[in-house]
Amino acid sequence: MLKDQLKNLWKDLFNDEWSYIDWYFENIYQENTTKTYLEDNYLKGMLFENKYHLSIGDERFLGRYLVGVGVAPERRGEGIMKNLLLKSLKKAKEFGEEFVYLTPIDKEIYEPFGFGYISKLSKYEVDFSALQEFKRKFKVEKIESTNYKEELLIKLKEFYRENSKEYFVKVAREKEDYKKILSEIFCEDGLVYISYDLFEKINGYIFLTKSKNICVKEFLFNDKDTLESLLSVLYGYKNYYEKLEFIFPENTYLEDYFKSEKNVKKIIKNKVQARILDVEKVLKRISGNLRENEEIIIHVQDNYFPENNGSFKLSFKNVERTLEEFHISLKIKELTILSYGFRDFNSLKKLESFYVKNKDKEEILSKIFQKKVNYFNQDF
The missing domain is CATH 3.40.630.30 (Gcn5-related N-acetyltransferase (GNAT))
Structure with missing residues (x-):
């Protein structure tokens, strides 16, 4: 039975408790939102798509969160994960979704496919004595x-x-x-x-x-x-457990509420990566940050969706393709990081991960690509 194979591979790869695995397959799992790779009816790879309503400013749409992306250990390195991931991305694009998102074990796994970070969380470790x-x-x-x-x-x-x-x-x-x-x-x-x-x-x-x-x-x-x-x-x-661990949105500064920070440890953790599927939709939103007399030409590079490639002229609340000389050229990953405010233009510029051809446009770029606070807590 396929479901049993999926549960066993999940247990083998992620080592969650059976109680959680059973809960997931009883409450979340749907066969029609699961991508699988089978050989002779034996499961070798899997990817689950959980649907969520997402908000960007005042806009709202249905998106998919990718979880349980895994390949049988003996079959890794054969392109199975790539096959499953691209199927999922193409299907989401066909449905008109702006982006898909996931929580990576390591950013280097998904960055080659155009994923970039869009949110982080604050994690605290606190001694009970700090709460008295x-x-x-x-x-x-x-x-x-x-x-x-x-x-x-x-x-x-x-x-x-x-x-x-x-x-x-x-x-x-x-x-x-x-x-x-x-x-x-x-x-x-x-x-x-x-x-x-x-x-x-x-x-x-x-x-x-x-x-x-x-x-x-x-x-x-x-x-x-x-x-x-x-x-x-x-x-x-306090008498039953050693310490407290907290997960907060990144803009919650728990340390400010304590008289002393001696027993409070804080880690900022990059959490969720996204992959833009509809470049024009994203740029149209960004164009709303321009003044009526401003324009900028952005060149986008996307290795997997040719229709996202090319130069786009942005003016106030308008986007159109153009053959004119671009002002900035960047890959889909960097567009993701900037568009949703994970980094602002000036901080990402220091990495030299994109090319600014016209320095006179940097003031506009600094205005349209500003730091924002996003919140995804996908531990649930």
């Missing part, structure tokens, strides 16, 4: 798999919508998304704590799992008092 200064200011409720109602999912969706407004590119979560997230947390024997303000509106939450340490897989909050309330709850675990 925090006091609970709001009501905090523990949620379990058997005690929550549909109404909670709606409240979580509404909280996330308000809390995530500051992010340029993000997953747009709906009620069903939170249902899956809670299901996944509970399948890992995790815990959910939710903070409510004085009007019974959600103002923050934590999703955590437990092993040697407490790992907070997501922590979102509206204000300092909410943060303190939730941290005070975590302090109650």
Whole structure:
């Protein structure tokens, strides 16, 4: 049976617990969104496409997140992964999707295919002693798999919508998304704590799992008092676990909330890579950052989709192909990194990874390619 082969290869390659693997195949897996490579009915490679609603500014579209990309160890180096990946990219392009995205083990695996980073996360390791200064200011409720109602999912969706407004590119979560997230947390024997303000509106939450340490897989909050309330709850675990680990959006500066940073360690981790499929759609959005009297010509190089190659003239809210001399030439990977604000123009310029032919246009390039904050937490 194909599903059994997929589960066994997943276990062999990624070594997740069977409880999680079973959960994934019961709740997420769909045969029609799975790419496989078979020989004599034996599975040699696989790629899963999970569909999510994505937001870029005020725009919203359906995109696919690639997971479980793997090849049987004895067949690596034969181009099986490339075959599966290109099939997925071509299908997404046929559906008019702007980009696909994934979480790489190492960036060098997918960069040759045009993937570039678009988001990062902050990871903290904190001693329990650092939490003793925090006091609970709001009501905090523990949620379990058997005690929550549909109404909670709606409240979580509404909280996330308000809390995530500051992010340029993000997953747009709906009620069903939170249902899956809670299901996944509970399948890992995790815990959910939710903070409510004085009007019974959600103002923050934590999703955590437990092993040697407490790992907070997501922590979102509206204000300092909410943060303190939730941290005070975590302090109650001080006698049972060694340390706390937190995952936050990159623009959450947890260290600022502590009197001392002595027991707080922070790592900024590049997290999600994307691959642009529709260059004109991306450039049209960028053109909205130009003034009415400005224009710039961008030359794009794409090794896998010839229709994305060429020079494009951008003016205010307009893009057209041109044979005129370009001002900047860059590969699809660099266009991805710049377009979604993972790097600004001036910082990426230092890498010399693209060619600016007309230095007079650097002021415009600095304006249209600015740093932005995106949020993808695909640990779920």
